[in-house]
Amino acid sequence: MLIGKKDKADISRARILDAAAGLFRQYGYGQVSLRVIAEAAGMKSGSLYYHFASKEAIVVEVLDLGIEMVHQKVDTAICAMSEQASAGELLHAGILNHLQALFAFSDYTSANVRIYGQVPDEVRKANRRVRRRYEALWMSILSRAEESGGLRASVDHDAFKLMLIGSLNATLEWFDPVKDDVQKLADSYTEILLGGLLNHVESNV
């Protein structure tokens, strides 16, 4: 047993998902055939059905991973922060880790952002559950920031959460993490947002 029985199949599954994520990102869902996914994964199209029930099953998993990878990174970062963290520190950590995850797993995250709106209804409905969970994480971040006292009262958390996630995700369309530094992007993003979001007692992070 050179390779564990389970491992071989898992490796192939991962290669298929990686290939699909990259292709969906670049060409869209409808323009990517199972044959090109299979070729990119090093097999023939019929073999995909050993690992997935259908093309929709593949895209469901790609979309879910695109959200969950960001969720996990942001969640662990926020959980690791001290109880005394300020609102500014909390928001900066959330923004930084969201952006870092976006570009670290950009095939999955960009595929999600780009094709979520054009995928069959059942697929979108499946991904919506995962999205809601991530939005709930941001609601808890905003609540915790508010309790720490530095937040403007006029800001509606529900709308701000969507505004923030949408704005951050939009960076996938223009920011180049090779040419520029994600950390600096997070800094300037936080600087602009916090200046408007925080009471003007102090506006440094």
Added chain:
Amino acid sequence: MLIGKKDKADISRARILDAAAGLFRQYGYGQVSLRVIAEAAGMKSGSLYYHFASKEAIVVEVLDLGIEMVHQKVDTAICAMSEQASAGELLHAGILNHLQALFAFSDYTSANVRIYGQVPDEVRKANRRVRRRYEALWMSILSRAEESGGLRASVDHDAFKLMLIGSLNATLEWFDPVKDDVQKLADSYTEILLGGLLNHVESNV
């Protein structure tokens, strides 16, 4: 001559583009066939070729219109503003009119935002010219705002322009102009952005 010769063809062209924009927005480029576009426009697929040379020619025009409709609205609004307008007033006008155009022509604007990244290279290249022109308009808005004196020096115009356009476009994915008021969206967006963007002499619009 009940209908001018030219009019008839122009009306059909417009119906085709409207149908295509709505379908591209909802299902993506590759999943929309010429047959369903034709059906939505009230004709058969072969007839599309009387008005357009190919499917790509249709999507090129849809994408260009999606940018140009916003460009024109923002441009006329900014041009109409007084010479003494403050930085805050200028930015608020730009943001408001961008958002209003986004939702007024949402099939075209949303189709552009959603499928730009998954369209054949030549199509994307064609639309890039139009996008660059709109970005240049925002550069001139930011320059004019800076000349009026209220802008933070630390903000890089080139990056901020992309950040702003991306953030505004992202509202198409979560804001419902029927349920809520676009004007209020523009107000809170401006409030948050300007608070961070402006010197803190005054932060009201």
Added chain:
DNA sequence: TTACTCACCTAACAATCGTTAGATAGAAAA
């Protein structure tokens, strides 16, 4: 009337699509 153009239709083309059934070669289990 006759000739002509405009806007559309019909019917088909080759190519490609997602999917399936059955075969196969190597490894694991008996």
Added chain:
DNA sequence: TTTTCTATCTAACGATTGTTAGGTGAGTAA
């Protein structure tokens, strides 16, 4: 060794794709 299982391949299926050639009828110009 024999059997079973795992992961893949081959080859085909009906459906659908963008596109084209040629036809058609209504309206315009002569």
